[in-house]
Amino acid sequence: MGFWKRYLEFPVIWKITIGFIIGIIVGLIVGPQAVVLQPLGTFFLRLLKMIVMPLIFFTLVLGAASINPKTLGKAGGVVIVIYIITSFIAATIGISLALAFHPGQGFTLAGVTYKPPKPVNFLQTVLSWIPTNPFGALAQFQVIPTIIFALFVGISLAYLRVSEVSRIKEAAEVTYKVFDALSEVMYKIVRFVLEVAPYGVFALIAINIGKVGIGLLIPYGRLIGVEALGVAIQIGVVYTSILLIGRINPIKFFRAAAEPMVTAFVTRSSSGTLPVTMRAAEEKLGIDRGLYSFTLPLGATINMDGTAIYMTAVAVFAADIVGRTLTAGEIATVVTAAVMASVGAAGVPSAGLIMLTVTLGSVGLPFEVIGLVAGIDVILDMIRTMNNVTGDLTVTTFTAKLFHLIDFSKGVWAEGKKEEAA
Ligand code: ASP
Numbered sequence: 001m002g003f004w005k006r007y008l009e010f011p012v013i014w015k016i017t018i019g020f021i022i023g024i025i026v027g028l029i030v031g032p033q034a035v036v037l038q039p040l041g042t043f044f045l046r047l048l049k050m051i052v053m054p055l056i057f058f059t060l061v062l063g064a065a066s067i068n069p070k071t072l073g074k075a076g077g078v079v080i081v082i083y084i085i086t087s088f089i090a091a092t093i094g095i096s097l098a099l100a101f102h103p104g105q106g107f108t109l110a111g112v113t114y115k116p117p118k119p120v121n122f123l124q125t126v127l128s129w130i131p132t133n134p135f136g137a138l139a140q141f142q143v144i145p146t147i148i149f150a151l152f153v154g155i156s157l158a159y160l161r162v163s164e165v166s167r168i169k170e171a172a173e174v175t176y177k178v179f180d181a182l183s184e185v186m187y188k189i190v191r192f193v194l195e196v197a198p199y200g201v202f203a204l205i206a207i208n209i210g211k212v213g214i215g216l217l218i219p220y221g222r223l224i225g226v227e228a229l230g231v232a233i234q235i236g237v238v239y240t241s242i243l244l245i246g247r248i249n250p251i252k253f254f255r256a257a258a259e260p261m262v263t264a265f266v267t268r269s270s271s272g273t274l275p276v277t278m279r280a281a282e283e284k285l286g287i288d289r290g291l292y293s294f295t296l297p298l299g300a301t302i303n304m305d306g307t308a309i310y311m312t313a314v315a316v317f318a319a320d321i322v323g324r325t326l327t328a329g330e331i332a333t334v335v336t337a338a339v340m341a342s343v344g345a346a347g348v349p350s351a352g353l354i355m356l357t358v359t360l361g362s363v364g365l366p367f368e369v370i371g372l373v374a375g376i377d378v379i380l381d382m383i384r385t386m387n388n389v390t391g392d393l394t395v396t397t398f399t400a401k402l403f404h405l406i407d408f409s410k411g412v413w414a415e416g417k418k419e420e421a422a
Pocket of ligand 1 (some may be wrong): 268269270271304307345346347348349350351352353381384385388
């Protein structure tokens, strides 16, 4: 067998893992100069971003046109409720750990200057989800307005497909098939992008690690530790329990989730990771396109459990620094604000850092702390983004199982069976 053929047959996730490990080593050895690898990282990021909006649009129109609108409505509703519940659990875990370990002890605020950005207006945000120009929304990477428009198109198409006027019915059927083909074209491109992923992952992790370096990690060890432990509990206990309640094999699930998890870690963007997450849902988890094409892009923007953990941890960090003990009422406020801020944060790198204003502001903690944690945000962002993406996929898989929207003859579910049969 030729080298090239063997290379192509070697599983992508292993290639990504190797790229990841070599990247860490290179980042540690080379330090900030690892930034010379930026073009390679940017190449990968741009490929991912290139595909995100067309993928969301084509698959969601197709999905909404194929699935019974009632099922989509019910299952979508369940997903949104679980997204919110898991975010509250995450924020509670985050604040409990932070109160136990007090990550801010030993820090002072002297010399930190930081100009806080304008706080976000929630009503305005919600209204902005309805696009006044859907093509503008697509062009400007606005995920939620695009979801809303795609739902309108898909659901209308579903009605036209059963029209009594044969001209309309036929035209709708052709349109449906065109969207089907376009969705498949997008997945073909995603498969190509995944072949580039090992190199992109290598470059991005080397740059991230090189930028921060070991030296900065030590003083912030406790804050990073609280966030990482919170994320480990959220994934290892909360998500695993959800999967078990849904009678879903967690080992198989995490095998399917590995690629999106690593991609989220290095890209620090839930939205940028979407092509990889959606492909895992489609090809590895066999989830109905009608469901995941709606819930995953939505989750990438509103469901951020890792970010909720991070928000609460930084709030306690800030309280420690100014020597304040948070009252029970303040703790409840911080938890609620953290969930709201995590919903409001965009799925892009360091969005959570900016949204800290909401959480800190909710109990009058100093915004200067944002400047203090900005230096290590690369590390904190990698960890929380990985959690965010895993949460979207967990809740989507659980709900898909609940509504019988999983094809168990596909992907990881069939792997054991195929081996048995062989
Ligand atoms: N980077 C995160 C994400 O894309 C958002 C955040 O900064 O918390 O999911």
